[in-house]
Amino acid sequence: MKTITQNVDLGKNVKIYDYVNLYGCSIGDNTIIGAFVEIQKKAVIGKNCKISSHTFICEGVEIEDNVFVGHNVTFINDLYPRSTNTKGILQTEKDWTSIPTLIQKGSSIGSSSTLICGIKVGENAIVGAGSVVTKDVPANTIVVGNPAKFLRKIKPRY
Numbered sequence: 001m002k003t004i005t006q007n008v009d010l011g012k013n014v015k016i017y018d019y020v021n022l023y024g025c026s027i028g029d030n031t032i033i034g035a036f037v038e039i040q041k042k043a044v045i046g047k048n049c050k051i052s053s054h055t056f057i058c059e060g061v062e063i064e065d066n067v068f069v070g071h072n073v074t075f076i077n078d079l080y081p082r083s084t085n086t087k088g089i090l091q092t093e094k095d096w097t098s099i100p101t102l103i104q105k106g107s108s109i110g111s112s113s114t115l116i117c118g119i120k121v122g123e124n125a126i127v128g129a130g131s132v133v134t135k136d137v138p139a140n141t142i143v144v145g146n147p148a149k150f151l152r153k154i155k156p157r158y
Contacts, residue, residue: 011047025057028065042098052111060098060117067103070111070129075101077117104139106157113148124157 003021004010011029016022020033024041027033031045034053039045043057046065051057053071060077063069077098085095099117103109107121110129121127122139131148142151 060100063103064105066106068108072112074114
């Protein structure tokens with residue numbers, strides 16, 4: 001079972017496995033979306049990406065071309081989430097602002113990583129499995145840990 005709303009922009013040859021929720025997002029050509037993935041409105045996924053199972057991509061996330069996202073990766077778009085506003089009423093979209101996140105071309109995000117909003121993962125960078133990314137990751141580097149820290153430089157791919 002898949003839930004794909006009419007306002008999803010799907011490129012050519014996109015492969016989508018079961019139990020996926022896509023709404024108001026854009027998915028580029030030749031991208032693979034694994035099972036149990038949710039991609040929210042205003043999220044953008046580039047061409048030739050692999051989004052592994054159990055991943056959550058929220059509003060405000062832009063993933064450029066040729067990016068690998070491992071299993072169970074979570075993106076965050078609000079630094080101070082609350083269920084209610086200051087009047088004690090359940091929040092709506094007007095009560096908060098989505099903070100964007102950018103994952104640049106050729107990057108890889110390891111399984112079970114969490115990416116806090118407002119950061120950029122540079123081209124060809126690698127985020128090690130289980131990392132919590134709280135600040136920008138420079139291009140052509142590997143970061144690991146909680147919080148994610150520089151491990152080493154790598155050769156550019158492009």
